[in-house]
Amino acid sequence: MSGYFSEIYTGGKSLLIGLGVTFRAFIKPVVTVQYPREKIDVSPNIRGHIELIKCNDIEAKHDCRVCGMCAKNCPCNCIVVEGEKQEGVKGKVLTVFTVDFTKCSLCGLCVETCSRSALRFSNEYELAGFTREEFHFDLIKRLEEK
Amino acid sequence: MEQIIKFIQTYSLLRMLLAFCCLIGIIFANAIVMGYLERKIAARIQRRWGPMEVGLQGWLQMILDGVKILSKQLIVPKDANRFLFRLAPLLCFTPVAMVFVALPISRSLYGINLNIGLIYIIAMGSINVFSILIAGWSSNNKYSLFGAMRSVAQNIAYEVPILLSLLAVVLTTSTFDLQEIVKAQSGPIWFVLYPNLFVAFVIYLIAGCAETNRAPFDLPEAESELTAGYHTEYSGFAFGLFAIAEYGNLFIMASIATIMFLGGWNGPFGFLSGPVMGAIWFLSKVFILMLTMMWVRWTYPRVRFDQLMNLAWKYLIPFSLVNLLITALVVKII
Amino acid sequence: MATQTKFDTQDKHRFLLNMGPQHPATHGVLRVVLEMDGEYTMGIDPILGYGHRMQEKMGESKVWPGFYPNTGRMDYVGAMPFNHGYVALIERMAGVTVPERAEYIRVITSELNRISSHLLGIGAYVLDLGAFTPILYAFDDREDILDALEDITGSRLTYCYYRAGGVSKDIDDTFIRRTRAFIENFRTRIPMYNDLVTNNIIFIKRTKDVGIITADMARRYGATGPVLRGSGIAYDIRKSEPYSVYSQFDFDIPTGENGDSLDRYNVRIHEMEQSLRIIEQALDKLPDGPVYEKPKKVKLQPGDCSFSVETARGALTYYLVGDGSETPYKLKIRVPSFSNLSLLREMCEGMLIADLVSAMGSLDLVIPEIDR
Numbered sequence: 001m002s003g004y005f006s007e008i009y010t011g012g013k014s015l016l017i018g019l020g021v022t023f024r025a026f027i028k029p030v031v032t033v034q035y036p037r038e039k040i041d042v043s044p045n046i047r048g049h050i051e052l053i054k055c056n057d058i059e060a061k062h063d064c065r066v067c068g069m070c071a072k073n074c075p076c077n078c079i080v081v082e083g084e085k086q087e088g089v090k091g092k093v094l095t096v097f098t099v100d101f102t103k104c105s106l107c108g109l110c111v112e113t114c115s116r117s118a119l120r121f122s123n124e125y126e127l128a129g130f131t132r133e134e135f136h137f138d139l140i141k142r143l144e145e146k
Numbered sequence: 147m148e149q150i151i152k153f154i155q156t157y158s159l160l161r162m163l164l165a166f167c168c169l170i171g172i173i174f175a176n177a178i179v180m181g182y183l184e185r186k187i188a189a190r191i192q193r194r195w196g197p198m199e200v201g202l203q204g205w206l207q208m209i210l211d212g213v214k215i216l217s218k219q220l221i222v223p224k225d226a227n228r229f230l231f232r233l234a235p236l237l238c239f240t241p242v243a244m245v246f247v248a249l250p251i252s253r254s255l256y257g258i259n260l261n262i263g264l265i266y267i268i269a270m271g272s273i274n275v276f277s278i279l280i281a282g283w284s285s286n287n288k289y290s291l292f293g294a295m296r297s298v299a300q301n302i303a304y305e306v307p308i309l310l311s312l313l314a315v316v317l318t319t320s321t322f323d324l325q326e327i328v329k330a331q332s333g334p335i336w337f338v339l340y341p342n343l344f345v346a347f348v349i350y351l352i353a354g355c356a357e358t359n360r361a362p363f364d365l366p367e368a369e370s371e372l373t374a375g376y377h378t379e380y381s382g383f384a385f386g387l388f389a390i391a392e393y394g395n396l397f398i399m400a401s402i403a404t405i406m407f408l409g410g411w412n413g414p415f416g417f418l419s420g421p422v423m424g425a426i427w428f429l430s431k432v433f434i435l436m437l438t439m440m441w442v443r444w445t446y447p448r449v450r451f452d453q454l455m456n457l458a459w460k461y462l463i464p465f466s467l468v469n470l471l472i473t474a475l476v477v478k479i480i
Numbered sequence: 481m482a483t484q485t486k487f488d489t490q491d492k493h494r495f496l497l498n499m500g501p502q503h504p505a506t507h508g509v510l511r512v513v514l515e516m517d518g519e520y521t522m523g524i525d526p527i528l529g530y531g532h533r534m535q536e537k538m539g540e541s542k543v544w545p546g547f548y549p550n551t552g553r554m555d556y557v558g559a560m561p562f563n564h565g566y567v568a569l570i571e572r573m574a575g576v577t578v579p580e581r582a583e584y585i586r587v588i589t590s591e592l593n594r595i596s597s598h599l600l601g602i603g604a605y606v607l608d609l610g611a612f613t614p615i616l617y618a619f620d621d622r623e624d625i626l627d628a629l630e631d632i633t634g635s636r637l638t639y640c641y642y643r644a645g646g647v648s649k650d651i652d653d654t655f656i657r658r659t660r661a662f663i664e665n666f667r668t669r670i671p672m673y674n675d676l677v678t679n680n681i682i683f684i685k686r687t688k689d690v691g692i693i694t695a696d697m698a699r700r701y702g703a704t705g706p707v708l709r710g711s712g713i714a715y716d717i718r719k720s721e722p723y724s725v726y727s728q729f730d731f732d733i734p735t736g737e738n739g740d741s742l743d744r745y746n747v748r749i750h751e752m753e754q755s756l757r758i759i760e761q762a763l764d765k766l767p768d769g770p771v772y773e774k775p776k777k778v779k780l781q782p783g784d785c786s787f788s789v790e791t792a793r794g795a796l797t798y799y800l801v802g803d804g805s806e807t808p809y810k811l812k813i814r815v816p817s818f819s820n821l822s823l824l825r826e827m828c829e830g831m832l833i834a835d836l837v838s839a840m841g842s843l844d845l846v847i848p849e850i851d852r
Contacts, residue, residue: 012681014681015681019445020675021445021675022441025193025617026187030195045634045649047635106549107549109548192612289497362610368610368834371505371834371837446610447683448686453686
């Protein structure tokens with residue numbers, strides 16, 4: 001019988017303590033933000049899709065020498081790199097560099113294997129689209145647009 | 147203006163129609179306000195913003211949701227009992243409207259004053275069980291049926307402590323007339339301040355939570371076990387009626403607590419108890435009670451079914467019986 | 481529906497109830513067919529495979545570094561130890577040495593990930609029991625961990641951070657400051673969880689003596705992790721066969737007594753405290769030096785090798801057979817939740833459906849990890 005009343009006491013007390021916890025949370029400030037209107041600063045290290053690094057401030061120039069290591073190392077086969085010989089230029093010149101972002105799993109192996117450090121992760125995370133083709137990024141074009 | 151009032155007074159049918167429209171309006175407005183408050187309070191307890199986009203602080207959100215619900219189709223499952231399936235939401239909503247008629251919101255603001263008002267309200271309140279049972283059974287869904295079965299057992303078990311705790315007040319005032327009960331509390335002391343009636347008040351609040359299927363007793367719609375319980379198959383406005391009736395029931399439960407224990411439309415110490423101020427006092431007490439129930443809902447886990455029954459039969463009913471006995475002795479001696 | 485089940489439903493009082501694959505209590509695409517007698521579950525038949533992605537076959541069809549991103553996708557809640565197991569396996573097989581600083585960083589990030597996984601597990605468990613609020617508080621705390629890890633790994637959930645031979649990026653002062661601040665903050669938050677959840681009478685009533693797993697039963701099914709420790713067996717791979725630098729830290733293995741859901745919950749709470757201790761020690765001892773020494777071209781020698789790590793849900797073993805090429809000949813992954821799930825049938829027979837949800841939630845299952 002004493003167990004009966006002590007259970008009521010301890011149980012009721014635990015319930016009141018629980019109410020106290022939620023009440024304290026109720027009067028504390030809100031921790032979320034209204035996303036599209038306010039934004040939290042994202043870390044500069046986040047991994048978006050890859051992009052070519054601009055090595056020259058004036059024109060859209062990159063350091064890629066079309067060795068193809070990124071495409072070869074990509075576990076998802078989502079990178080296509082093509083180059084051609086041009087007169088007066090040593091080595092190959094990049095003509096096509098596309099990423100199929102729908103397949104990319106953001107492992108970072110392409111960035112790590114790039115011997116000339118011509119690749120990096122972009123910081124773009126607000127990516128949405130209606131078709132798959134919108135995620136087939138042409139990195140040369142993106143570099144020129146910047 | 148006078149002519150209009152006279153016209154309304156002469157034609158009682160018109161008066162009833164007008165009162166009925168007001169009533170439905172109140173129930174809908176109550177659901178909108180409560181739905182909004184529920185979402186806001188839940189959000190603040192969880193340290194979120196809640197609805198913010200539509201209108202200032204998102205106050206139009208519930209109206210928008212109402213419109214969305216209205217625009218949706220009521221899909222009747224293939225093997226459902228079509229008649230009962232459509233009947234259940236109406237059966238859920240009608241008793242709520244009927245109870246609202248008898249609530250004395252203020253000294254002179256009420257639909258009808260019955261000398262057995264309390265019995266009438268409790269009788270109407272129990273019809274709710276039928277609607278849940280019919281909704282669960284006619285959906286032809288096993289989860290819905292579980293919800294319905296749980297609800298019936300729960301409501302029957304919890305009517306007993308509700309009645310017993312309210313009977314303590316009836317013994318004290320020796321009337322079932324709600325207006326009389328409120329008038330008996332017009333002095334400085336409301337019934338909740340009597341020790342024995344305070345116990346009755348606590349028992350009533352717990353049992354009322356269970357009767358209105360609110361968390362932590364929301365077993366009929368336990369979403370982690372039964373997906374959505376008895377209204378799993380409902381969509382569109384039928385679902386909306388269930389939600390409106392739920393908030394209506396909550397309002398009724400809180401207003402009975404206010405009338406029976408918290409002095410109804412009386413201000414504290416009989417302060418400012420005019421007809422208009424009375425309504426404000428009444429509504430503010432009701433809303434404080436309902437906000438408390440929301441606070442409880444967003445704090446606790448859900449109890450299990452046998453624990454729910456244990457709580458009723460092992461704790462609430464013995465306590466309310468003993469309490470009733472003590473009240474009877476007190477009334478006899480004094 | 482009934483074709484896959486082996487229940488005898490001749491008894492007209494019994495009926496089949498299909499729980500999942502979209503049921504809210506199954507946390508993903510697990511389907512459980514229940515044979516019910518009223519609200520009592522008389523037979524339980526979990527059906528797997530809705531999230532099967534052929535992870536093992538994918539591992540066998542790519543060169544070995546190509547499997548890095550897949551490891552994090554199996555258990556998306558606690559991805560770090562899955563990374564760890566795979567890179568440690570390759571290191572063991574190819575004899576790659578790892579710089580000491582990298583090992584410390586692995587321990588720190590793995591333990592942070594364990595805390596975030598346990599927070600989510602506890603929150604989702606209490607959500608199964610009907611309380612909405614604790615999971616959002618857990619998310620609030622988890623956010624600190626995810627922000628800190630995002631800063632160094634670049635992703636928030638499916639990390640691909642470890643490499644054979646180290647880790648892909650060094651940690652900086654911001655990370656250390658953030659982690660220390662988190663430890664301090666989280667120590668004050670644990671009493672809050674105890675007040676809100678652990679000591680709550682309704683919670684105790686819902687979990688105590690529900691879903692009892694005896695030590696013998698846990699052994700028979702090969703249960704690991706908090707499920708096994710809840711049954712009173714202090715088995716933890718971090719202690720019993722210490723990998724990485726775990727042998728250098730002082731920490732306890734919390735165990736339960738009865739093996740019920742409450743014990744498993746308590747083990748998780750205490751494990752988070754122990755993880756805080758490990759992180760604190762690792763941050764104090766953190767040596768300087770390089771974090772990644774890229775190995776020379778690694779060929780997987782003919783022969784087999786296995787490696788076990790302790791994930792948030794139990795023992796994870798990678799088993800690999802090489803054939804001299806860069807592509808694994810055979811890759812087998814032993815995931816903890818699969819063994820833990822197989823307890824369900826024996827544990828839950830004759831239970832109320834509400835208890836079934838409670839017992840299943842306490843196993844803290846991640847379905848994509850089971851299906852792989």
